Amino acid sequence: MMADDDPDDREFVREAFEKSGFKGEFRCVEDGGALVEYLEKAQALGPMSRFRIPDLILLDLNMPRVDGYEALRQIKSSERLRHIPVVVLSTSDSESDIQQTYDGGVNSFITKPAGFEELVEMAGSLKAYWLELVKLPTGPAT
Amino acid sequence: MDEMTRLSARVLELERLLREREENDSFRLVFNSAPYGMVVSDESGRIVMVNPRAEEMFGYSAGEFKRRRIEDLVPPALRSGHAGQRHHFHRAPSIRSMGAGRDLYACRRDGTEFPVEIALTPLPGENGMLVLSSIIDISRRKLGEEELVRYSKRLERSNAELESFASVASHDLQEPLRKIRMMGERLGAIAGESLDEQARDYLGRMIRAGDSMHRLIRDLLAFSRVTMRTEGFTPVDLSATARDALSALELLVEETGAIIVVDDLPEVEVDEAQMRQLFQNLIGNALKFRRAGVVPRVEVTGRVEDRAGDLVAIVEVKDNGIGFDERYSERIFLVFQRLHGKTEFEGTGIGLAICKKIVEHHDGRIHARSTPGEGAQFVVEVPVRRKPDSPAAPHSA
Numbered sequence: 051m052m053a054d055d056d057p058d059d060r061e062f063v064r065e066a067f068e069k070s071g072f073k074g075e076f077r078c079v080e081d082g083g084a085l086v087e088y089l090e091k092a093q094a095l096g097p098m099s100r101f102r103i104p105d106l107i108l109l110d111l112n113m114p115r116v117d118g119y120e121a122l123r124q125i126k127s128s129e130r131l132r133h134i135p136v137v138v139l140s141t142s143d144s145e146s147d148i149q150q151t152y153d154g155g156v157n158s159f160i161t162k163p164a165g166f167e168e169l170v171e172m173a174g175s176l177k178a179y180w181l182e183l184v185k186l187p188t189g190p191a192t
Numbered sequence: 193m194d195e196m197t198r199l200s201a202r203v204l205e206l207e208r209l210l211r212e213r214e215e216n217d218s219f220r221l222v223f224n225s226a227p228y229g230m231v232v233s234d235e236s237g238r239i240v241m242v243n244p245r246a247e248e249m250f251g252y253s254a255g256e257f258k259r260r261r262i263e264d265l266v267p268p269a270l271r272s273g274h275a276g277q278r279h280h281f282h283r284a285p286s287i288r289s290m291g292a293g294r295d296l297y298a299c300r301r302d303g304t305e306f307p308v309e310i311a312l313t314p315l316p317g318e319n320g321m322l323v324l325s326s327i328i329d330i331s332r333r334k335l336g337e338e339e340l341v342r343y344s345k346r347l348e349r350s351n352a353e354l355e356s357f358a359s360v361a362s363h364d365l366q367e368p369l370r371k372i373r374m375m376g377e378r379l380g381a382i383a384g385e386s387l388d389e390q391a392r393d394y395l396g397r398m399i400r401a402g403d404s405m406h407r408l409i410r411d412l413l414a415f416s417r418v419t420m421r422t423e424g425f426t427p428v429d430l431s432a433t434a435r436d437a438l439s440a441l442e443l444l445v446e447e448t449g450a451i452i453v454v455d456d457l458p459e460v461e462v463d464e465a466q467m468r469q470l471f472q473n474l475i476g477n478a479l480k481f482r483r484a485g486v487v488p489r490v491e492v493t494g495r496v497e498d499r500a501g502d503l504v505a506i507v508e509v510k511d512n513g514i515g516f517d518e519r520y521s522e523r524i525f526l527v528f529q530r531l532h533g534k535t536e537f538e539g540t541g542i543g544l545a546i547c548k549k550i551v552e553h554h555d556g557r558i559h560a561r562s563t564p565g566e567g568a569q570f571v572v573e574v575p576v577r578r579k580p581d582s583p584a585a586p587h588s589a
Contacts, residue, residue, distance in 0.1 A: 166377040
């Protein structure tokens with residue numbers, strides 16, 4: 051699942067994931083507010099609803115209304131959501147952004163690649179690591 | 193007492209009077225031609241003598257002055273306190289300057305006030321102690337100081353604005369550029385087969401232009417960040433810093449088979465990360481502009497020179513590369529200035545500009561010498577110790 055206000059980027063990343071062989075559902079929202087709202091609903095309604103808890107969140111930082119920093123804070127401070135891996139995917143490569151988001155509990159920080167081929171490679175790596183290699187908890191500890 | 197004794201006593205007396213008169217005359221000469229206002233007052237504060245400069249300064253004539261008291265020259269708000277200070281001075285007279293760090297003001301005849309510096313000198317006289325006040329009008333100097341403070345604040349502000357502008361502009365410029373490149377690549381991938389050769393060529397050139405602009409913006413951003421990211425100045429052994437820089441260049445050194453010699457370099461108070469970058473750029477530059485068929489050799493040497501009490505560290509980076517025409521020895525330090533075609537050597541031409549910015553951030557200077565075809569030598573001079581008034585300079589992290 052991806053939160054990014056830039057429609058082109060959403061399209062590129064979706065395409066890149068498809069090209070990398072990703073077969074699952076790729077949801078997009080336009081800002082951090084919509085992301086958190088979706089996650090809350092998915093958590094409340096359970097796995098049988100049409101709101102599924104995503105396996106991975108791709109988070110842009112500069113978004114209108116609720117930006118990436120705030121969305122990250124809300125996700126990582128929520129006991130029910132904090133287990134979902136969050137990868138920042140931003141144009142920024144500034145040290146302060148990197149520091150700040152890792153302090154906020156982000157799982158990885160990636161600067162958006164400049165070319166499409168690199169984007170496909172990135173999608174492949176993310177898929178292989180977060181969706182295939184690592185074991186993650188399926189939900190909050192009870 | 194005989195005639196002789198009386199006569200010699202009379203001569204002595206005459207000599208004394210003459211000497212006094214001469215002293216008096218030279219006092220008057222100095223008094224009247226002094227470039228500062230001079231006002232002599234007695235113990236009760238009555239003004240007994242003034243020089244022409246004082247008349248000019250305060251707007252009273254010599255005659256008017258003599259009907260005034262010294263308090264009339266003090267701003268009204270401070271007059272009552274002044275009499276007490278005057279008594280205090282007469283009890284323990286000594287040469288002293290007034291104000292002691294405070295701003296002093298004097299009051300003209302028309303009531304306007306002006307900033308002054310005053311020195312007080314006790315003058316023992318026949319009718320008790322007199323005080324000579326020497327007064328300098330510092331309005332001009334004050335104006336100059338204020339102007340300077342205003343100017344440096346303005347400069348600081350505009351520098352900060354410029355830096356944040358460069359950083360924001362570079363970052364925001366990257367956005368649409370990334371799209372252009374990405375769309376170009378997508379277009380090439382999807383329609384590449386159906387495009388004719390010319391169309392593919394145009395597309396390829398468009399993407400390469402985008403790549404080159406991406407590098408330009410990235411380097412501009414790096415340049416604008418040099419002084420924004422400062423970790424403060426600490427005493428650093430530059431030999432160690434140079435070796436750190438070398439480890440970052442390991443691959444390049446290996447590829448080129450270069451011989452790099454780092455001498456003992458002085459310990460200098462610097463921003464270490466910036467100095468590492470400086471060495472990396474200078475040595476990297478030396479390796480990049482190597483001569484074909486010649487094993488690159490780079491020597492890094494250093495010494496400390498005493499320049500009128502200021503210790504200056506001088507570090508030289510010397511290579512045996514292609515060198516450059518000394519006509520361009522200033523130009524090579526400018527942003528995006530290149531002396532070679534893009535096909536000969538890659539790079540945007542930012543490296544030496546960053547070097548210059550780093551050195552200037554250390555209140556130093558950098559210059560280059562070269563003989564084309566024989567090699568180049570870059571000389572960096574930075575003060576060994578930071579001056580206490582040097583701004584620490586961290587704008588923001």
